[in-house]
Amino acid sequence: MHALVQSPEIVAKEIIGSLRFSAHDVLSLPAQQQWRRYEAERATTLGNGYHSKVDIYFQTADGETKRVYTTVWACDAEYLTLKSGASLPLRAVVGFDFY
Numbered sequence: 001m002h003a004l005v006q007s008p009e010i011v012a013k014e015i016i017g018s019l020r021f022s023a024h025d026v027l028s029l030p031a032q033q034q035w036r037r038y039e040a041e042r043a044t045t046l047g048n049g050y051h052s053k054v055d056i057y058f059q060t061a062d063g064e065t066k067r068v069y070t071t072v073w074a075c076d077a078e079y080l081t082l083k084s085g086a087s088l089p090l091r092a093v094v095g096f097d098f099y
Helices: 011-020 028-052
Strands: 054-059 065-070 072-075 080-081 086-091 093-098
Touching: 011 086, 011 093, 028 054, 028 072, 028 080, 054 072
Parallel strands: none
Antiparallel strands: 054 065, 054 093, 072 080, 080 086
């Protein structure tokens, strides 16, 4: 999914709290949403167990795709909690890159 995006803007995790997100999910298919949740859990496990960082691709309310390189500390059905303490709505996440 995120491979189709043309060089998204890279943002610092500290500014995520100031961004606006749509109330609608960026992924329309339930299977895509389930896969995203699986990958969010994987990113959390890697972040807590190995302090591994991931690239998270997400969309803001204006439809722009952005990328943040960070550690995921926690996730639930609605949000990712990042290393800085910022929360990113899971509905805004397009995908992850793992290294």
